[in-house]
Amino acid sequence: MSRLLSLAVVAVLPLVFSACCSHAQPRFWKVRDTKNGATAYTVDTAAVPTTSLVARDIRYVDTGGKLVEVRNPKMVREMPEAEWKAATSGAGYSLWYCGHRKACWAKAKAR
Secondary structure (H helix, E strand, O other): OHHHHHHHHHHHHHHHHHHHHHHOOEEEEEEEEOOOOOEEEEEEEOOOOHHHOOHHHOOEEOOOOOEEOOOOEEEEEEEOHHHHHHHOOOOEEEEEEEOOOOEEEEEEEOO
């Protein structure tokens, strides 16, 4: 029974804490892959910037709003959300609560 309860807590807590992220300030970025020159876009928060995340936790989208892999990212510039949405054909993002950092982080979502 305690194992089942533990699994339920692990599954539900991120959803509960993500509601705590309504105050988070997402930042929208244009990124260039220095390996192949491709342009991509990502999102982060000031509390948990992209530069502090491991590569597998960062999601990038292209101009069509599809998830893409960026092997050697270089931040080009921060941009307003409306410009980011237009550049990514309406891609979205999710805010997640990171208990380890006690802060919210953002992840780009495909269109």
